[in-house]
Amino acid sequence: MSDAFVARSLDEIRFWSRIMKEHSLFLKLGFRCEDTQLINEANHFYSLFESIEHRANAFTVGTDPNVIRRFNEEVHTAVSYIWVFKRKVLGLILRCQLPGANNFPLLVDHVSREANYFRNRLTELNLGRLEPLPDAIIDENVFFLRIMAxxxxxxxxxxxxxxxxxxxxxxxxSQEFDQLLFQAKDLESMRPQSQTAPLLDQFLDQNRVSVKSLRDFKRTARELIEACRIKSIIHPLLADHVFREAEHFLFIIDMFENSLTGKPVQAINQFG
Incomplete structure (x- = not known):
């Protein structure tokens, strides 16, 4: 369905282009003042994804699908470049070539995994080959549970x-989501036998409860940070960033639940 393809593409790009833009800022803030080349690269990616975000917001569901398909390809290229940048930074950190910088290696790996996820989603959309629902439920939860942890x-x-x-x-x-991730990986290794509706439904229900609790904790932390009521080195935008990603995961869980139970919602696992 062309309308579904356009809507899904725009939803993904609007959400993830903002995330990529903010990643650029967070990485920049973690570099040393003498890392001018890396800072300039981060600034370039910030501007690039800000432009992509604005362009995505200007499109509508009625936009020609061929225009959106070309836009997806353009964004895919941009995401590939920022993925390479993030992996380069990770390599520099792990080889101890950025002593005194403030980007955790796990954080850089984390943001590169999100870039790879975004890039793969754009490819799947343009090919019209999104995963079948049972596979998508497990794979998306494995990905996002690790992000939450x-x-x-x-x-x-x-x-x-x-x-x-x-x-x-x-x-x-952290411990709770590590356990949930291990459980998700167990379900993953048991498929296809594990992909029964009752098991997947319970899987979604259990994860939803924990993600809601974490989302609420993040909301409280964001509010406390914005009001300068706690001591931390967390940028207020980072607090909002991780809150929005938890909200996004909850939305995905709810969409899966609706599709699994046959509620009348837009299909999330395939396009005609």
Whole structure:
């Protein structure tokens, strides 16, 4: 369905182009002042994805699908370039060539995984080959549960150590989502036998409960940071960034649940 293809493409690009733009800023803030080349590259990607975000917002569901297909290809190229940049930065950090910089290796790996996810989604959309629903449910949850576990770890490490209660809560979420990820990987290795409606439904229900709790924790942390009521080195935009990603994961879970139970919603796993 051409309308579904256009709508899904625009939804993905609007969400993820903003995420890529913000990744550029966060990486830039973590570089040393002497890393001028890396800072300039980060600034370039910030401007590039800001432009893509604005262009995506200017399109409508009624836009010619061929125009959107070409736009997807253009965005795919941009995402490929920022993925290469992120992996280059990770290599520099792991080879100890950026001593004193403030980007965690796991954070750089994290943002590169999100770029790769975005790039793959654009390819799938243009080929019209999104995964069947049972596979998509497992694969999307494996991806996002790891993202959520990473977020909890970053929050724990960026809070001031004196914020003992919040650090403890963040560490508890980290452990909870590590366990959920292990369970998802078990379900993944058991497929296709594990892909029954009751098991997948329970899988979604369990994850939804935990993601909502983490989402609420992130919302509270964001509000406290914006009001300067806690001690941390978390940028307010980063607090909002991780909150929005939890909201996005909840939206995906709900869409899967609706499709799995046959509720009348737009198909999320395929296009005609």
């Amino acid at each position: 990473d977020h909890a770890k970053f929050i724990s490490h960026l809070l001031d150590p004196s914020e003992r209660k919040l650090v403890e809560q963040a560490n508890n979420f």
